Structures are given as structure tokens and as C-alpha cells.
Amino acid sequence: xxxxxxxxxxxxxxxxxxxxxxxxxxxxxxxxxxxxxxxxxxxxxxxxxxxxxxxxxxxxxxxxxxxxxxxxxxxxxxxxxxxxxxxxxxxxxxxxxxxxxxxxxxxxxxxxxxxxxxxxxxxxxxxxxxxxxxxxxxxxxxxxxxxxxxxxxxxxxxxxxxxxxxxxxxxxxxxxxxxxxxxxxxxxxxxxxxxxxxxxxxxxxxxxxxxxxxxxxxxxxxxxxxxxxxxxxxxxxxxxxxxxxxxxxxxxxxxxxxxxxxxxxxxxxxxxxxxxxxxxxxxxxxxxxxxxxxxxxxxxxxxxxxxxx
Amino acid sequence: xxxxxxxxxxxxxxxxxxxxxxxxxxxxxxxxxxxxxxxxxxxxxxxxxxxxxxxxxxxxxxxxxxxxxxxxxxxxxxxxxxxxxxxxxxxxxxxxxxxxxxxxxxxxxxxxxxxxxxxxxxxxxxxxxxxxxxxxxxxxxxxxxxxxxxxxxxxxxxxxxxxxxxxxxxxxxxxxxxxxxxxxxxxxxxxxxxxxxxxxxxxxxxxxxxxxxxxxxxxxxxxxxxxxxxxxxxxxxxxxxxxxxxxxxxxxxxxxxxxxxxxxxxxxxxxxxxxxxxxxxxxxxxxxxxxxxxxxxxxxxxxxxxxxxxxxxxxxxxxxxxxxxxxxxxxxxxxxxxxxxxxxxxxxxxxxxxxxxxxxxxxxxxxxxxxxxxxxxxxxxxxxxxxxxxxxxxxxxxxxxxxxxxxxxxxxxxxxxxxxxxxxxxxxxxxxxxxxxxxxxxxxxxxxxxxxxxxxxxxxxxxxxxxxxxxxxxxxxxxxxxxxxxxxxxxxxxxxxxxxxxxxxxxxxxxxxxxxxxxxxxxxxxxxxxxxxxxxxxxxxxxxxxxxxxxxxxxxxxxxxxxxxxxxxxxxxxxxxxxxx
Numbered sequence: 001x002x003x004x005x006x007x008x009x010x011x012x013x014x015x016x017x018x019x020x021x022x023x024x025x026x027x028x029x030x031x032x033x034x035x036x037x038x039x040x041x042x043x044x045x046x047x048x049x050x051x052x053x054x055x056x057x058x059x060x061x062x063x064x065x066x067x068x069x070x071x072x073x074x075x076x077x078x079x080x081x082x083x084x085x086x087x088x089x090x091x092x093x094x095x096x097x098x099x100x101x102x103x104x105x106x107x108x109x110x111x112x113x114x115x116x117x118x119x120x121x122x123x124x125x126x127x128x129x130x131x132x133x134x135x136x137x138x139x140x141x142x143x144x145x146x147x148x149x150x151x152x153x154x155x156x157x158x159x160x161x162x163x164x165x166x167x168x169x170x171x172x173x174x175x176x177x178x179x180x181x182x183x184x185x186x187x188x189x190x191x192x193x194x195x196x197x198x199x200x201x202x203x204x205x206x207x208x209x210x211x212x213x214x215x216x217x218x219x220x221x222x223x224x225x226x227x228x229x230x231x232x233x234x235x236x237x238x239x240x241x242x243x244x245x246x247x248x249x250x251x252x253x254x255x256x257x258x259x260x261x262x263x264x265x266x267x268x269x270x271x272x273x274x275x276x277x278x279x280x281x282x283x284x285x286x287x288x289x290x291x292x293x294x295x296x297x298x299x300x301x302x303x304x305x306x307x308x309x
Numbered sequence: 310x311x312x313x314x315x316x317x318x319x320x321x322x323x324x325x326x327x328x329x330x331x332x333x334x335x336x337x338x339x340x341x342x343x344x345x346x347x348x349x350x351x352x353x354x355x356x357x358x359x360x361x362x363x364x365x366x367x368x369x370x371x372x373x374x375x376x377x378x379x380x381x382x383x384x385x386x387x388x389x390x391x392x393x394x395x396x397x398x399x400x401x402x403x404x405x406x407x408x409x410x411x412x413x414x415x416x417x418x419x420x421x422x423x424x425x426x427x428x429x430x431x432x433x434x435x436x437x438x439x440x441x442x443x444x445x446x447x448x449x450x451x452x453x454x455x456x457x458x459x460x461x462x463x464x465x466x467x468x469x470x471x472x473x474x475x476x477x478x479x480x481x482x483x484x485x486x487x488x489x490x491x492x493x494x495x496x497x498x499x500x501x502x503x504x505x506x507x508x509x510x511x512x513x514x515x516x517x518x519x520x521x522x523x524x525x526x527x528x529x530x531x532x533x534x535x536x537x538x539x540x541x542x543x544x545x546x547x548x549x550x551x552x553x554x555x556x557x558x559x560x561x562x563x564x565x566x567x568x569x570x571x572x573x574x575x576x577x578x579x580x581x582x583x584x585x586x587x588x589x590x591x592x593x594x595x596x597x598x599x600x601x602x603x604x605x606x607x608x609x610x611x612x613x614x615x616x617x618x619x620x621x622x623x624x625x626x627x628x629x630x631x632x633x634x635x636x637x638x639x640x641x642x643x644x645x646x647x648x649x650x651x652x653x654x655x656x657x658x659x660x661x662x663x664x665x666x667x668x669x670x671x672x673x674x675x676x677x678x679x680x681x682x683x684x685x686x687x688x689x690x691x692x693x694x695x696x697x698x699x700x701x702x703x704x705x706x707x708x709x710x711x712x713x714x715x716x717x718x719x720x721x722x723x724x725x726x727x728x729x730x731x732x733x734x735x736x737x738x739x740x741x742x743x744x745x746x747x748x749x750x751x752x753x754x755x756x757x758x759x760x761x762x763x764x765x766x767x768x769x770x771x772x773x774x775x776x777x778x779x780x781x782x783x784x785x786x787x788x789x790x791x792x793x794x795x796x797x798x799x800x801x802x803x804x805x806x807x808x809x810x811x812x813x814x815x816x817x818x819x820x821x822x823x824x825x826x827x828x829x830x831x832x833x834x835x836x837x838x839x840x841x842x843x844x845x846x847x848x849x850x851x852x853x854x855x856x857x858x859x860x861x862x863x864x865x866x867x868x869x870x871x872x873x874x875x876x877x878x879x880x881x882x883x884x885x886x887x888x889x890x
Binding site: 231 | 378402410810
């Protein structure tokens with residue numbers, strides 16, 4: 001087990017170097033001079049231009065810029081944004097907000113999705129199942145911004161149950177509506193996944209044997225049907241957490257959430273290499289950690305899987 | 310006179326289970342498809358009754374209908390299931406839940422799929438004990454679970470409670486299932502093919518044990534099997550089912566000795582266990598024993614086939630396959646100990662004369678299939694040599710190996726898995742011809758027709774797909790495909806093990822005919838000694854990677870030298886039956 005963990009951490013190193021390098025290269029290759037762009041229509045003083053370029057190492061070749069950045073990471077220096085604010089501070093300000101949003105969405109989609117999927121699978125072909133399938137199909141088909149606008153209009157404006165934009169500090173209560181919107185697509189996927197898994201498990205021999213042993217329905221369903229059906233769902237949830245972080249960009253824009261998505265989008269537009277790379281690096285790290293946790297959880301859910309390496 | 314009648318007399322209170330005019334149907338898109346049509350039988354207290362029939366005969370459906378566990382859309386459409394006078398088909402869900410496990414235990418068919426893989430063995434035994442109110446409190450339940458498992462023959466039950474099903478062998482899992490089925494000492498135990506997935510020696514041990522347990526506790530048993538010999542061995546009363554109906558029932562011995570219904574007669578003639586037993590008692594002189602080969606069963610009479618074979622052994626022919634000191638070592642990557650070596654095949658030598666059949670017999674894990682894979686060059690050889698028709702196959706280059714594969718073809722066990730579901734029958738049979746670039750398209754088509762005729766399949770099947778065929782038909786297709794390139798050698802790896810007895814008998818006869826017609830050499834790999842008696846000229850018995858005994862079939866059956874071979878022979882069901890002698 002310890003060896004497996006160590007192996008996974010070692011595996012993460014090339015992934016991290018690869019992604020940061022790639023992102024840095026892509027930002028570097030973007031057309032236009034980021035410093036010139038900062039001045040807008042004004043013609044900057046050439047001396048000032050040269051000084052700024054030197055400060056951000058923009059006058060050096062790409063590989064040297066990357067080297068400055070990469071070595072800086074290990075000294076806790078993630079670079080500075082063009083506004084002069086250290087990237088670390090932007091990260092500390094925005095990441096908690098987005099993570100809070102993603103965790104809320106994760107809770108909604110897993111709890112509601114699994115419950116609805118379970119009932120649907122058990123009542124296959126009945127009214128509940130048919131309606132759940134129809135609703136999930138609608139949610140999967142609609143682009144997320146449509147869901148967002150509709151939710152904003154109905155719950156925020158018509159019913160007045162929630163605020164249409166998220167206030168300063170992004171309190172939990174304000175995040176509920178955006179989280180529901182963010183969760184909607186995955187919720188629908190989880191409903192379908194759980195339903196299919198439950199239907200399959202229900203027909204397996206050991207379920208019949210469990211009834212044959214004299215177990216009641218109220219025991220067989222959670223212990224033998226749901227428990228086994230969760231294995232594929234958990235895998236999905238793992239990969240989905242990363243999607244939630246990235247997918248938050250649209251939702252954050254609509255609900256004005258001061259999170260990662262909005263900040264990253266602006267940084268990309270401005271061509272701020274260090275900021276973009278730092279954000280992506282942290283996202284990759286979170287993604288790796290979440291996937292490791294999911295893989296370990298997988299072994300808990302299915303005892304046939306044991307990690308040896 | 311017999312046990313059934315004695316039981317009936319001693320139980321004035323009436324039978325334990327009485328099934329009256331039971332009809333079961335499955336709802337499909339084409340309406341209700343009947344699976345059981347008007348079944349009547351009774352089981353008395355402490356009695357063992359066996360239902361025999363091939364797959365699809367409705368035997369398992371009948372058993373599941375008793376405890377209301379019909380799969381999917383199945384339901385009882387008519388009739389009564391009276392258990393101690395109560396009609397089980399009319400009970401509410403909570404009421405039938407009380408009957409299951411506590412009064413009627415179930416030992417299901419396949420030990421591999423009937424335990425939940427994500428829960429420990431202890432958990433699954435304990436939940437049954439708790440659900441039936443046999444014990445309460447953590448400690449008592451655990452103690453009871455250990456006792457139950459020990460009774461079922463798991464000696465180290467304490468240490469194994471925390472283990473998971475995948476850490477158990479098939480035989481051990483079956484013992485766990487038997488333990489669960491008997492955990493609350495039910496009045497009736499439904500055992501649905503409890504050993505069909507196991508090796509014969511394990512089967513014998515487990516069934517002996519099951520018999521002792523049910524006798525000691527006075528539990529009645531409904532034993533479901535496709536093996537007539539096994540059923541007769543284990544039950545006082547036999548019920549033969551065919552297409553959802555009971556075609557014959559009565560005391561076991563009487564049915565075996567004097568089958569009335571044509572279907573039963575065919576079953577008796579086709580059961581390899583009985584046939585091999587008969588040949589054995591007769592000592593090769595069938596005329597001296599009184600046995601009836603019923604009318605209409607000539608085409609599948611295994612006794613005649615086996616008898617014919619005992620006179621046709623031609624050991625003087627030059628060898629087609631010579632295997633010398635063959636060894637295979639697998640490296641297994643283990644946990645902390647690093648890698649570990651397992652000798653799957655250990656110094657195995659044999660030779661098969663051209664035009665004859667050698668049976669390689671052994672239990673699962675004995676290395677017999679590894680030998681086959683090495684012969685086919687699907688597995689590398691660690692040491693030793695294989696010579697096919699005089700050439701050492703290790704030295705072949707790619708082109709020579711390619712032409713060797715044309716001369717040596719395999720037929721595998723699972724006719725469902727070995728045919729590509731997306732290829733038509735004609736395309737499947739023609740595939741080796743295409744691969745080896747034999748003939749034009751028209752010639753290939755003609756060859757496919759010829760092959761279908763050889764394996765007795767109608768030409769109309771050419772455009773069909775594997776899922777539209779029965780198991781026996783599929784295995785015929787697999788044989789036709791193997792014969793397409795006119796091979797000299799066919800390697801049959803458990804080629805008839807997955808088939809019903811009647812189909813099995815037909816395929817065995819087909820193989821024998823093809824051999825005499827085409828002069829084929831067979832390597833017949835099987836775990837079933839009963840089948841060996843009717844197909845093989847020579848037998849090699851494998852155990853733990855070594856050949857422990859190797860001789861002609863007559864010698865092995867008549868005068869087994871090794872204790873292991875004797876154990877295998879004794880485990881053939883029906884060995885204790887006297888048939889017409």
C-alpha cells in the first residue's frame with residue numbers, strides 16, 4: 001500500500017512537468033505582445049517597455065523563461081501578475097471559492113443522482129423511471145448556460161428564493177443555486193449510470209441467493225444491490241470533479257462568482273503566462289489527488305482490487 | 310418396500326411439499342411463454358427427490374417457483390405450491406421472506422456468481438443467520454457461522470471468515486453456499502445443480518457431505534441436476550422433466566433399469582457416467598449383461614460407440630504427436646516476496662499414434678490445458694520438446710508455423726465464446742480457408758457446404774449468426790471450422806463439457822465418425838472420466854502438472870494403478886448402482 005502511494009506520487013512528477021511546460025509554451029506562442037497590450041492605444045516609452053520586459057523575463061528565450069518559472073515554484077514563487085499582485089495571492093483568493101462551489105455541486109449530484117438512479121432502476125419501466133429518464137435527457141441536452149439563465153430567472157427573479165449574483169466572500173448560501181446548475185449535467189449522467197448499474201446488479205445470481213437466504217427487500221437493496229452498483233458511479237465521480245472545476249468557468253461567469261474560472265479566463269486573454277500556468281498547475285494537482293483518492297476508494301468498494309507495486 | 314413408501318407410511322400428517330398442477334410462464338414481447346406446464350409432485354419429510362432434465366426443461370424454474378424467486382418476468386400462472394399445507398404462491402412478500410432461508414434453504418448452481426464479491430464470507434454467512442433469527446448478538450452469530458461452515462466442510466472457518474469470495478476456490482465457495490443453505494436447519498433444501506461447476510472428486514466429497522448433513526438433520530432435499538447417473542446416485546425418487554412437463558417419475562433404480570418414456574430412454578442411453586459404468590461391468594462383453602438399448606436411440610448410444618472402439622485400437626501406427634519432457638514454469642508476481650515460480654506442467658511425455666485418440670484427464674489446475682496451449686504454440690515452452698509429424702515445432706519459422714497451424718486445429722470448451730457473434734456461420738467456417746488462401750470464393754462456399762454436411766448441420770444455417778443457434782449446433786460449427794483445412798490433428802479442449810448429455814452424446818458420436826472417415830488424430834482434454842471411456846484409445850491422467858498414469862483406456866478403467874486414478878474413477882456418479890447385473 002505504502003509502495004503504491006509512493007509510486008503514484010512519483011508518477012505525478014512527469015505529469016506535472018509535462019502539463020506546466022505545455023501550458024507555458026502555449027501561452028508563449030500566443031500572438032501579440034502582452035506588454036504592448038497593457039498600454040492599450042498609448043505608445044509606451046521604449047525604455048519603460050524594455051524594463052518591464054526584463055522584469056517579466058519576456059526578453060529571454062522561451063526555455064529560459066520556463067526555467068525561471070519552474071525553479072521559482074520550488075522557492076514558493078509562482079510569479080507575479082501584470083497588476084503586480086503575486087499569483088499566490090490570487091490563487092489563495094479564488095481557489096477556495098471555486099472548491100466550495102465544486103464540493104457543493106458534488107454533494108448535490110452524487111446524493112440526488114444516486115437516489116433517483118436507484119429508485120429508477122428498481123422501478124424500471126414505471127412512471128417514476130420514465131420521468132427520471134426524460135428529465136435527465138433534457139438536462140444532458142441543454143447547454144449549461146441555458147440551465148443557468150433559466151434557474152437565475154425562475155428561482156432568482158420570479159420566486160425570489162435565491163440571489164442572482166454571488167456576493168463578496170461568496171457565502172455558502174449564495175453558492176447553492178450556482179452549485180445546483182453546475183451539478184445538473186452530472187446529476188443526469190449519474191442518474192443514468194446508477195440506474196443501468198442497479199438494473200444489471202439486480203439480475204445477478206448473488207442477489208437471488210441473498211433473497212433465498214431469507215433476507216428482506218429492505219436489506220438486499222442497500223447491502224447487495226446498491227453497494228455493488230456504486231463501483232462504476234464512484235469512478236465517474238472521480239473524473240467528474242476535475243470537470244466541475246473547469247466547467248465552473250461558465251457558471252461562475254453567469255452568477256458572477258469570484259472564483260478560478262473567471263480569473264483564469266481573464267488571465268488567458270491578457271497572456272499572463274505565470275498566472276495561467278500557476279492556475280493550471282494547481283488544477284492538475286487537485287485532479288491528480290482526487291483521482292488517487294478515487295482509486296483508493298475503489299479498492300475499499302471492491303475488495304478484489306488490491307494495489308501491489 | 311422402498312424408502313419413499315416407508316416415509317409415506319411414517320408420515321400420516323401428509324407430505325412436506327406438494328406441488329399441484331404448477332404452470333409458470335415468462336412474459337415476453339410475443340406474449341406469455343410457458344416454461345413449466347402442469348407439474349405435480351410431492352416431497353415427504355426427510356426424503357431426497359431429484360429432478361433431471363436438460364437445460365431449458367424447466368427444472369430450475371420449478372425450483373425457483375417454489376420459493377417465489379422467479380427471475381425477471383417469470384410468474385406462476387396456475388397451480389399450487391403447498392408447503393406443510395400452506396400455498397406459497399399466495400403469500401405476501403413479508404410472509405415468503407420468512408419461509409425462505411428459515412424453512413426452505415437454497416443452494417444455488419454456480420459457486421462463482423452466487424456470493425457477493427464485495428462482502429466477506431463471514432458477513433454473508435452471518436447475515437443469513439441473523440435474518441432467520443437463528444442467533445443474535447455479535448458473538449453468538451459468529452460462533453454459529455463458524456459452526457455452520459465447519460459442518461459444511463471448511464475446516465479453517467475461523468481464519469477464513471474475513472476473507473472474500475475471490476480468495477476461495479470453487480469447491481470452497483460451494484461449501485460456503487451449502488453452509489448458508491443449511492444454516493437454519495431448514496425442513497427442505499433446494500439444491501440447484503450444486504456441483505455442476507466442480508471437478509468430479511470435489512463433487513463427490515461435497516455431495517457425500519451434503520447427504521450426511523441432510524440425513525442428520527432430517528432435512529428433505531430437492532436435488533436438481535442434468536446428470537442422470539448423479540441423480541440416481543443421490544435420490545430415492547427421480548422426476549424426469551422435458552419441455553416443462555414431467556415425463557416420468559418414480560423410484561430412481563426402477564427408472565434407470567426400466568425407463569418407460571422415450572426421452573428417459575434416450576437419457577439413460579446417452580448418460581456417459583452410466584455408459585462407462587456399463588462397459589466397465591460388462592468387461593467388454595455387452596451381450597452378457599441385461600441392458601435395454603431402447604428403440605430410436607441407436608444414433609446416440611454411447612455404449613455401442615464405446616464398445617466398437619475397444620476393438621479398434623491401433624497402437625502400431627506411427628505417432629502423430631510426440632511430447633518429450635515438456636515443462637512449463639510460470640512466474641507469478643507476488644506481493645512482498647517478489648516473484649514466485651509455479652510449475653504448471655512438469656516433465657510431461659506422451660505420444661499419440663496417428664488416427665487415434667488420447668484423452669488427457671485431470672482436475673482444474675492440473676496443467677492439462679497448458680499442455681494443449683503449448684502444443685498449439687499459444688504458450689511458450691520452458692523446456693522439453695514437441696514433435697508434430699516428426700518436426701520439432703520449436704524450430705519452425707513463421708511460415709512453417711503457419712502451415713503447421715493448418716494441420717492442427719483446436720476446438721474449445723465454450724461454444725458461446727469461441728464463435729464471433731458478428732460473423733455468419735458461413736463466414737466463420739470459411740475464415741481459416743481465407744486466412745490460408747485456399748481456393749476461390751466459389752470453392753470455399755462449396756467446402757463450407759461440404760463441412761456443414763459432415764457435421765450434420767442443414768445448409769440453411771449458412772446465413773445465420775451464432776446467437777440463433779443452440780449450444781450443440783454451435784459446437785458443431787466450431788468443429789466444422791476446425792476441419793475446414795483438412796487437418797491431421799484436432800485438439801479438443803473440454804469440447805463437450807458445456808453441453809447437455811444428449812447433445813454431448815451426439816457430438817461424441819460425430820467426432821468418432823469423423824475420425825474413422827478422415828483418419829484424424831485427437832487429443833481430447835477433459836475433466837470428465839466418464840466421457841473418456843467412450844471416446845479415447847489411450848488415457849493419460851494428469852495431477853499437479855505431472856502425468857501420474859498413462860495406459861490404454863481399458864487398462865486405466867479396468868486396472869487403475871494409481872490411487873489418484875482410482876479416486877477419479879470412484880467419483881464418476883452412478884458407480885454404486887447395479888445396472889441389470
